[in-house]
Amino acid sequence: DAGVIQSPRHEVTEMGQEVTLRCKxxxxxxxxxxxxxxxxxxxxxxxxxxxxxxxxxxxxxxxxFSAKMPNASFSTLKIQPSxxxxxAVYFCASSLGxxxxxPYNEQFFGPGTRxxxx
Amino acid sequence: xxxxxxxxxxxxxQEGEDFTTYCNSxxxxxxxxxxxxxxxxxxxxxxxxxxxxxxKKQKRLTFQFGEAKKNSSLHITATQTTDVGTYFCAAMDxxxxxxxxxxxxxxxRP
Numbered sequence: 001d002a003g004v005i006q007s008p009r010h011e012v013t014e015m016g017q018e019v020t021l022r023c024k025x026x027x028x029x030x031x032x033x034x035x036x037x038x039x040x041x042x043x044x045x046x047x048x049x050x051x052x053x054x055x056x057x058x059x060x061x062x063x064x065f066s067a068k069m070p071n072a073s074f075s076t077l078k079i080q081p082s083x084x085x086x087x088a089v090y091f092c093a094s095s096l097g098x099x100x101x102x103p104y105n106e107q108f109f110g111p112g113t114r115x116x117x118x
Numbered sequence: 119x120x121x122x123x124x125x126x127x128x129x130x131x132q133e134g135e136d137f138t139t140y141c142n143s144x145x146x147x148x149x150x151x152x153x154x155x156x157x158x159x160x161x162x163x164x165x166x167x168x169x170x171x172x173x174k175k176q177k178r179l180t181f182q183f184g185e186a187k188k189n190s191s192l193h194i195t196a197t198q199t200t201d202v203g204t205y206f207c208a209a210m211d212x213x214x215x216x217x218x219x220x221x222x223x224x225x226x227r228p
Contacts, residue, residue, distance in 0.1 A: 042220045045216065056213055112160050
């Protein structure tokens, strides 16, 4: 299994530009999570999906952030317009289980996208 | 909401010394997970603890869940340079989201 796949691995953009991060979860996993990691705030959950449906987006910073999961094998996180304070590493993770319930709810993280907004 | 406090923030040890990181919550936890993130890498699942007082071992790593299920610890015996990284505990809140602790960064002097 290839694991969770994220693209791009690195993104450098200018303030005001639209940024789209992509994630392919592990096949068969039905929960998908988007995290943001910074030195100041640590690892923060932005949003998670269960069976392609957004369950909790309370961690999404503001309306500039949006996430979609059109099918079980693909999700996007979009920032429009981007700001320098959005600079961070964005991780996608997937797990097997209904919203993370049950004993088999370890999360498998992708390699992350390092975003720099100038 | 659910918060998980993790200490210490950093630990710098000589290779061969032991290391312990602690995770504490003000509320009872249903379970707790531990992850390791190598420098420049991504978090990798280590273990999950579910039962009160549970102790699990993985080679030199010992994981413990408190009797009241409000705290947990990870102990590494005789650290090696390969243990370098940040160790996170993560607890599941009432809506089944994982809430991560702030992590303990372990540095090992060879």
